[in-house]
Amino acid sequence: MPNPTSHTAGPHDFGSPHPDPSDLAALLADGYLGSVWLTGQAPSRDLRRGRYTPESMKHPGKMLPTIPRYAIRTYTNPGDVVLDPMAGIGTTIIEAMRLGRHGIGVEYEAEWVAKAADNIRHTVQAGVPGRGEIYHGDSTALPSLLPASLHGQVALVITSPPYGSSTHGHVRTPGPRRGKVRKINHKYGSVSNLAYRSHGELADGFTEILAGCRAVLRPGGHVVVTARPYRRHGELIDIPGMVVAAGVNAGLELVEECIALICGVRDGVIIPRASFFQQKNIRDAIATGDPQWLVQHEDVVILRAL
Ligand SMILES: C[S@@+](CC[C@H](N)C(=O)[O-])C[C@H]1O[C@@H](n2cnc3c(N)ncnc32)[C@H](O)[C@@H]1O
Numbered sequence: 618m619p620n621p622t623s624h625t626a627g628p629h630d631f632g633s634p635h636p637d638p639s640d641l642a643a644l645l646a647d648g649y650l651g652s653v654w655l656t657g658q659a660p661s662r663d664l665r666r667g668r669y670t671p672e673s674m675k676h677p678g679k680m681l682p683t684i685p686r687y688a689i690r691t692y693t694n695p696g697d698v699v700l701d702p703m704a705g706i707g708t709t710i711i712e713a714m715r716l717g718r719h720g721i722g723v724e725y726e727a728e729w730v731a732k733a734a735d736n737i738r739h740t741v742q743a744g745v746p747g748r749g750e751i752y753h754g755d756s757t758a759l760p761s762l763l764p765a766s767l768h769g770q771v772a773l774v775i776t777s778p779p780y781g782s783s784t785h786g787h788v789r790t791p792g793p794r795r796g797k798v799r800k801i802n803h804k805y806g807s808v809s810n811l812a813y814r815s816h817g818e819l820a821d822g823f824t825e826i827l828a829g830c831r832a833v834l835r836p837g838g839h840v841v842v843t844a845r846p847y848r849r850h851g852e853l854i855d856i857p858g859m860v861v862a863a864g865v866n867a868g869l870e871l872v873e874e875c876i877a878l879i880c881g882v883r884d885g886v887i888i889p890r891a892s893f894f895q896q897k898n899i900r901d902a903i904a905t906g907d908p909q910w911l912v913q914h915e916d917v918v919i920l921r922a923l
Pocket residue numbers: 676678679680681701702703704705706707708709723724725726729754755756757776777778779780805810811812822
C-alpha cells in the first residue's frame with residue numbers, strides 16, 4: 618500500500634495511517650490488512666440507510682459504499698476532486714461529498730443519472746462539507762463531457778465496469794398468484810450500455826474510458842477499479858485481468874492489486890454476505906459436479922497517472 622494521505626476517526630472509519638503491523642486486532646479494527654481491505658463489516662443496506670434514496674436499490678451493480686470511502690481516505694485530501702466515469706446511482710460521488718471532497722460522476726443511462734442527482738440533493742440537504750455533480754453521457758468521450766477547468770485536476774478515479782448480470786438483482790418471492798421465484802432489478806435499460814457488449818468490446822470501451830481518465834487526472838493521481846471474474850456459459854471471464862490490460866494500454870502505471878472484502882470478519886470468522894442468486898448459482902454448479910466457491914471479495918486494481 619502507498620502511504621495514506623489522510624485519515625480521520627469516525628464510525629466505519631478505516632483508521633490511522635500507520636497501524637502497527639504486529640497488532641492483528643488493531644489492524645482488523647482499522648479495516649487495514651495489507652492488500653486486504655476489510656470493507657464488508659456491515660451489510661450494504663445498513664450502509665445505505667438514510668444516506669441514499671430507497672430508489673437507489675434498483676441499480677443492478679452498485680458498489681459497496683465502504684470501498685470508495687476507504688479509497689478516498691487513502692488516496693485524497695479534503696477539497697480534492699474524485700471522479701466516477703461510470704457513476705450509476707452515484708456511490709462514489711456521495712461518499713466523496715461526505716468526506717469533504719468534490720465528487721463528479723458521468724453515467725450513460727438517464728434513469729441512473731436522475732437517481733444519482735436525487736442522491737446528490739439528499740446529501741446536500743444533510744449539510745455535508747463536499748460538493749457533487751453528475752453528467753449524462755458516454756464516457757468513452759470523457760474529456761469532452763467535463764468542463765476544461767477540471768482537466769488535469771482529478772486526484773482520484775473510482776469506478777467499476779458493468780458486466781455479467783447473473784449474480785445481480787433482487788428476489789421476487791412467489792405469492793399466491795405470482796408463480797415461481799423471479800429475479801428483478803438485474804438488468805441495465807439500454808442495449809448500447811457496455812454491459813451488453815462482447816468481452817472484446819467491453820475491453821476496448823473500458824480502455825477508451827481509462828484513456829479519458831488519464832487526460833483529466835492530475836500527475837500522480839490514482840485510479841481504483843473494482844471488478845471480479847464471472848462465469849458466462851460456464852467459462853470463467855477474467856474481468857480484473859481485462860482491467861489491468863486496459864489501464865496499461867491507456868498509458869497508466871499499475872501500482873498494485875488488492876482485494877476488498879464484501880463479507881464481515883468477526884473474531885477471526887468469516888460472515889458471508891451472499892445474495893440469493895449467488896448462493897443458487899453455486900448450489901446449481903456443485904449439483905452438476907462443478908466445485909465452485911462463493912466469492913466474498915472484489916478485486917481492486919490500483920493504477921496511477923505518470
Ligand atoms: C457497475 S455499474 C457502476 C455502479 C456505481 N459504481 C454505483 O455504485 O452506483 C456501471 C455503470 O456504468 C454505466 N455505463 C455503461 N456504459 C457506460 C458508458 N459508455 N459511459 C458511462 N457510463 C456507462 C452503466 O449504466 C452502469 O450504471
